[in-house]
Amino acid sequence: MAITVVGSVAFDTVETPAGRKERCLAGAATYFSLAASFFTDVRIIAVVGEDFGPAEQAVFDAHRIDTAGIQHAEGKTFFWQGSYLENLNEAKTLRTDLNVFAGFEPKIPDAYRDSDFLFLANIDPVLQRRVREATPNAKLVAGDTMNYWIKDHKPALLEVLKGLDILLINDTEARMLAGNSNLVQAARAVMEMGPRMLVVKHGEYGATLFHKAIPDAQESRTFKTPAFPLEQVTDPTGAGDSFAGGFFGYLASQRDLTPGVFRRAMFYGSVMGSFTVERFGTERLQQLTREEIDHRFQLFRELTHLD
């Protein structure tokens, strides 16, 4: 089934211990779309500026991503510059130019309205909520957010959470949102805010899926996927968005959302994140094949399974 995703398309300039790259095609919705496109049809809602040209469009086209919902505005595309020189696990933001993103008003093309899956990538919760309310027929809704919105826009974010089936955030964000340093307790508190499932991303340590208690089934309330042990991380940007794309894309590709499907979705999420960080920006996702994805999925199995 098709996924509609709303979020940012951006150009990133990034420096990491592996080098420096100018103006990579990036942004949460770009990473998400590319990762999810290996599993299902993806429709994107975003805004770009005049510097978004045929080369960028071709990347989406090559992955059969529907870009009818990308608005072209006067001015420049959202630009972010960051450095991982001090800490490969946390970007230091050097510059943020919102550009056309400052006036972003998501518009949902009619052709998107039958999307059964909706993903609200990390943007202003006011916009997330607007898109959520405009797609009442979505059968499964997931979303992301970040520390900035948790800290300074919590009331708006709490409204968004009420409309989510699944929230995907990282450790620090989960603890901050719940105000609780124990992750199991924090997860339960977050799920009381709305989502019936929570995916907590641990960076190089993988991710954990929590879901609400089912009576007499305590054993299956969590599931863990590792991250792939990589000899070189070129650029960590977009790992979380790619995880979300692999996770949600795989779910959307399946007929029935059984517990086993959610487990495999966690693995596919981690697989997609592991590819993204191998090169700058979305380079690796642009060149990836489904065969590579399935091969790495098997490596994840060997990495974690007893037999």
Place this chain on the structure above:
Amino acid sequence: MAITVVGSVAFDTVETPAGRKERCLAGAATYFSLAASFFTDVRIIAVVGEDFGPAEQAVFDAHRIDTAGIQHAEGKTFFWQGSYLENLNEAKTLRTDLNVFAGFEPKIPDAYRDSDFLFLANIDPVLQRRVREATPNAKLVAGDTMNYWIKDHKPALLEVLKGLDILLINDTEARMLAGNSNLVQAARAVMEMGPRMLVVKHGEYGATLFHKAIPDAQESRTFKTPAFPLEQVTDPTGAGDSFAGGFFGYLASQRDLTPGVFRRAMFYGSVMGSFTVERFGTERLQQLTREEIDHRFQLFRELTHLD
């Protein structure tokens, strides 16, 4: 087969967000011995003072741990006081009284000499090496160390590493020892120092087993176990030593050390660590049953396996 372990027996006074406990029976060799005792025969080499009485002896006796190698010296047993109030993941040392441990000269009882498995818990590498050299017939030798020895006693530590089959350390220690922040590269560098296997412990994120490359078998060079998602961590002290006890104890209980046995040993290590932190000191290990261990092992399987 029997394990000989050399290391510290101590009394710990610990304060954590869950409370405060005075003079818990603790020390690396105590945690290790208790954890390993659920799987195989354990023989301990350590030193205690006059404050180690019948109550403490009874704990070892109840787990059929051979204490012929525990020397009783004049003075007090090694005492450590620490706080986890600021950070549950890292102890702040408030007091260390080496006491009788300051003059510790490990002596290996003749009855221990047929131990096929040797574990060198975290003590001065000079002593670790001496014990290693005095047990040339050990078939599998593993050990632990800490940042202090890596930083200030590296030449002595490097000599120990040459005699180890398996080193068990945490993330920070692995990176420090290798001088490399990428864990996969750091693991390879550490294995070039001697050990053919390395277990890196990630605290609440579990642990990774690395082993040297086998040609055409890249897929199986690492194995990951998660940590158990716990709603309350009462006292993190001893989690790593208990992991080592479960890991090495299970290995010693098996006839053939196949790759599958090492995988299950990782799970048992993580299981034992997860029990230890549920109560203060060695309280939980003292009351544990093999049935509880095997039940939690199954939960680990459900937590990680796709099917």
